[in-house]
Amino acid sequence: MTQPIACPKCAMDNTYPDGELLICADCGHEWPPAAAAAATETDSVRVVRDANGSALVDGDSVVLIKDLKVKGASSPLKMGTKIRNIRIVDGDHEIDCKTELGPMLLKAEFLKKV
Ligand SMILES: [Zn+2]
The missing domain is CATH 2.30.30.40 (SH3 Domains)
Incomplete structure (x- = not known):
């Protein structure tokens, strides 16, 4: 993974993977990458x-x-x-x-x- 992934909670990209989860070093938020991507998609393009x-x-x-x-x-x-x-x-x-x-x-x- 080359692109840093922005934290869905605080939008900082100071994040790192830990097993199945991504973790934000700034706010401590943990989330599964796939779910985060899906959530972002629904938010921006709500059909x-x-x-x-x-x-x-x-x-x-x-x-x-x-x-x-x-x-x-x-x-x-x-x-x-x-x-x-x-x-x-x-x-x-x-x-x-x-x-x-x-x-x-x-x-x-x-x-x-x-
Ligand atoms: Zn964060």
Whole structure:
């Protein structure tokens, strides 16, 4: 290995391999190299996919593929509801959008790109 690997925690490249792990001399963080590479990849190129596996990006329009119960609302968001101009965000619910019931965070798995 010729290239020093940057520590995923403190970003210093004062790191060295120790058996299966890489160790950062600066902050003492230890991590498996393969997992670190995968994590970095997911962070920089996060792909959120809809129910059909199509990649969703900011500004896409989607429809609901099932009724979704909404906390605090008397009626659910109906299947087939179209939502414009979604925004991809971090977290368990990846889609930030405005619906007829107000701003909401939805799971991409319940949406289909249109
Ligand atoms: Zn470190």
